[in-house]
Amino acid sequence: xxxxxxxxxxxxxxxxxxxxxxxxxxxxxxxxxxxxxxxxxxxxxxxxxxxxxxxxxxxxxxxxxxxxxxxxxxxxxxxxxxxxxxxxxxxxxxxxxxxxxxxxxxxxxxxxxxxxxxxxxxxxxxxxxxxxxxxxxxxxxxxxxxxx
Amino acid sequence: xxxxxxxxxxxxxxxxxxxxxxxxxxxxxxxxxxxxxxxxxxxxxxxxxxxxxxxxxxxxxxxxxxxxxxxxxxxxxxxxxxxxxxxxxxxxxxxxxxxxxxxxxxxxxxxxxxxxxxxxxxxxxxxxxxxxxxxxxxxxxxxxxxxxxxxxxxxxxxxxxxxxxxxxxxxxxxxxxxxxxxxxxxxxxxxxxxxxxxxxxxxxxxxxxxxxxxxxxxxxxxxxxxxxxxxxxxxxxxxxxxxxxxxxxxxxxxxxxxxxxxxxxxxxxxxxxxxxxxxxxxxxxxxxxxxxxxxxxxxxxxxxxxxxxxxxxxxxxxxxxxxxxxxxxxxxxxxxxxxxxxxxxxxxxxxxxxxxxxxxxxxxxxxxxxxxxxxxxxxxxxxxxxxxxxxxxxxxxxxxxxxxxxxxxxxxxxxxxxxxxxxxxxxxxxxxxxxxxxxxxxxxxxxxxxxxxxxxxxxxxxxxxxxxxxxxxxxxxxxxxxxxxxxxxxxxxxxxxxxxxxxxxxxxxxxxxxxxxxxxxxxxxxxxxxxxxxxxxxxxxxxxxxxxx
Numbered sequence: 001x002x003x004x005x006x007x008x009x010x011x012x013x014x015x016x017x018x019x020x021x022x023x024x025x026x027x028x029x030x031x032x033x034x035x036x037x038x039x040x041x042x043x044x045x046x047x048x049x050x051x052x053x054x055x056x057x058x059x060x061x062x063x064x065x066x067x068x069x070x071x072x073x074x075x076x077x078x079x080x081x082x083x084x085x086x087x088x089x090x091x092x093x094x095x096x097x098x099x100x101x102x103x104x105x106x107x108x109x110x111x112x113x114x115x116x117x118x119x120x121x122x123x124x125x126x127x128x129x130x131x132x133x134x135x136x137x138x139x140x141x142x143x144x145x146x147x148x
Numbered sequence: 149x150x151x152x153x154x155x156x157x158x159x160x161x162x163x164x165x166x167x168x169x170x171x172x173x174x175x176x177x178x179x180x181x182x183x184x185x186x187x188x189x190x191x192x193x194x195x196x197x198x199x200x201x202x203x204x205x206x207x208x209x210x211x212x213x214x215x216x217x218x219x220x221x222x223x224x225x226x227x228x229x230x231x232x233x234x235x236x237x238x239x240x241x242x243x244x245x246x247x248x249x250x251x252x253x254x255x256x257x258x259x260x261x262x263x264x265x266x267x268x269x270x271x272x273x274x275x276x277x278x279x280x281x282x283x284x285x286x287x288x289x290x291x292x293x294x295x296x297x298x299x300x301x302x303x304x305x306x307x308x309x310x311x312x313x314x315x316x317x318x319x320x321x322x323x324x325x326x327x328x329x330x331x332x333x334x335x336x337x338x339x340x341x342x343x344x345x346x347x348x349x350x351x352x353x354x355x356x357x358x359x360x361x362x363x364x365x366x367x368x369x370x371x372x373x374x375x376x377x378x379x380x381x382x383x384x385x386x387x388x389x390x391x392x393x394x395x396x397x398x399x400x401x402x403x404x405x406x407x408x409x410x411x412x413x414x415x416x417x418x419x420x421x422x423x424x425x426x427x428x429x430x431x432x433x434x435x436x437x438x439x440x441x442x443x444x445x446x447x448x449x450x451x452x453x454x455x456x457x458x459x460x461x462x463x464x465x466x467x468x469x470x471x472x473x474x475x476x477x478x479x480x481x482x483x484x485x486x487x488x489x490x491x492x493x494x495x496x497x498x499x500x501x502x503x504x505x506x507x508x509x510x511x512x513x514x515x516x517x518x519x520x521x522x523x524x525x526x527x528x529x530x531x532x533x534x535x536x537x538x539x540x541x542x543x544x545x546x547x548x549x550x551x552x553x554x555x556x557x558x559x560x561x562x563x564x565x566x567x568x569x570x571x572x573x574x575x576x577x578x579x580x581x582x583x584x585x586x587x588x589x590x591x592x593x594x595x596x597x598x599x600x601x602x603x604x605x606x607x608x609x610x611x612x613x614x615x616x617x618x619x620x621x622x623x624x625x626x627x628x629x630x631x632x633x634x635x636x637x638x639x640x641x642x643x644x645x646x647x648x649x650x651x652x653x654x655x656x657x658x659x660x661x662x663x664x665x666x667x668x669x670x671x672x673x674x675x676x677x678x679x680x681x682x683x684x685x686x687x688x689x690x691x692x693x694x695x696x697x
Contacts, residue, residue, distance in 0.1 A: 033266065073610075
């Protein structure tokens with residue numbers, strides 16, 4: 001990650017997080033309260049993502065996964081869920097010192113969005129897997145008798 | 149291409165044309181004008197017509213909440229208003245709850261569905277307000293004072309749809325009531341609304357299908373008596389494989405001292421069956437004179453989520469069987485809403501059970517005076533008493549492969565006030581137990597998100613959201629204490645918490661309390677134990693490593 005962004009985020013971390021989290025909580029039909037367990041979990045995940053954005057070349061997969069896990073069970077569409085990353089891009093670009101930094105930011109956000117898309121879909125698939133597993137568990141004795 | 153993939157034009161419509169709270173389209177409007185929408189994952193499927201016919205309930209038909217036409221019966225408003233009037237007259241508590249709310253908001257952030265969805269209509273105060281607003285508008289006297297003044301509105305189809313949406317997003321857990329300074333129990337309002345919705349054919353298949361099964365065979369799963377026996381005998385074989393001990397449950401045996409009743413999930417589903425194995429080992433260990441009925445083969449009571457009359461009917465079999473078999477008293481297994489029904493309603497609903505005796509433990513001589521009225525004792529009280537009196541030979545090291553926490557089931561914790569007994573047992577049967585944060589346990593426990601009959605597969609997304617506060621508390625102890633086992637004393641929890649954990653906390657498994665008791669029991673004549681009841685290896689008990697006390 002460029003030292004430019006490390007410096008920008010170190011200087012403006014609190015403000016960037018606040019603005020981004022505001023947008024994230026605003027995804028919900030009525031804005032999710034930041035003090036709820038769901039609001040806090042989102043804030044934690046977003047913090048992990050922003051820190052990962054600033055400090056390394058690797059994607060902050062754990063933070064992205066945590067955020068995608070929350071978003072994958074919400075009532076809004078996937079596109080709306082992933083718009084949380086374009087929101088981050090917009091917040092960050094407002095602080096971009098120059099054109100090169102802006103380009104770095106766009107590429108980085110793009111990679112994170114793709115990662116989030118994969119993670120979102122994995123969690124959607126998990127929901128369907130849970131339905132199958134739950135049906136299997138409920139019929140445990142019946143299935144056992146049928147194979148014995 | 150998937151049929152679920154939205155077209156570009158639909159997305160444009162959603163973002164640009166559709167009214168949205170965030171765009172300020174609802175500014176200055178009343179709270180109930182906020183939009184809501186039935187979407188896959190946020191409603192349970194309505195009951196099938198054949199199920200409704202089987203029960204003799206009104207308006208059997210095929211419909212979906214997403215339909216424009218719900219095929220309501222003629223005069224549905226009158227049906228509902230008359231039903232409300234009747235219940236307001238019959239239940240003073242309901243009238244009190246509708247009249248006395250001062251909208252202080254103390255309950256607002258206490259509901260797990262509000263915390264998980266952020267939808268304000270899931271605040272208990274507003275959920276109840278969905279009914280109060282009609283009550284203010286349409287009922288004499290109240291109407292004269294409050295109509296057009298404090299949020300009054302007519303009962304129209306939009307209101308009805310809201311009722312159906314939000315009263316099935318309440319698990320009747322009563323966490324909100326703990327914080328209400330007026331003592332309002334919003335669960336009772338939910339119970340009443342669900343009951344009157346049945347009258348126009350608005351219902352839930354995941355509730356009514358088990359009710360129909362139970363009405364026919366005596367248990368929610370519709371297990372016939374011979375299958376019920378075969379399942380338990382199969383578990384007896386499993387117990388022998390793991391422990392080398394042959395236990396001998398009896399069925400429908402007249403003259404037994406105790407009738408044992410547990411939810412049918414313990415006889416049929418995973419992981420409930422392991423809890424059943426724990427019960428059977430315990431009863432064998434103490435030489436209990438008990439029998440199991442294949443007719444009263446269900447402790448749970450989904451009638452409770454349907455109507456008072458249906459709850460009464462399904463519950464009646466417990467006393468009928470106790471009388472027919474001539475037992476002295478009834479012992480009940482681990483369940484949530486079963487105990488709410490037994491503890492709060494059974495005695496006055498189907499009692500008095502004066503043909504039974506005040507329960508006395510045949511092993512310790514302890515009188516269960518708290519069960520003097522119902523004549524039915526909770527298994528956790530029974531087992532805690534056995535341990536307290538030194539009647540069980542336990543080796544907690546046999547659960548050293550588990551690092552546990554305990555989930556208080558809403559109905560047992562808030563409905564019965566039972567907090568200590570399960571913890572006492574857990575601390576005696578395992579060496580690693582860590583409490584979740586204080587505001588998420590005991591009377592403040594968070595619901596599993598699937599109680600009161602909304603444990604349907606099609607409702608998985610909503611269940612994951614409603615169960616999030618509980619999962620978040622488990623995550624806390626998982627990160628802090630490496631907890632990997634969530635122990636509970638409720639059959640619905642044993643069914644609903646596994647997917648909740650698999651989604652939010654992969655690696656955390658769900659156990660019944662008496663499964664851990666079964667693991668820890670040192671049985672006479674047992675073979676060398678190396679595996680728990682799930683046939684998972686016990687830590688430190690591999691071949692040649694057992695440390696006998």
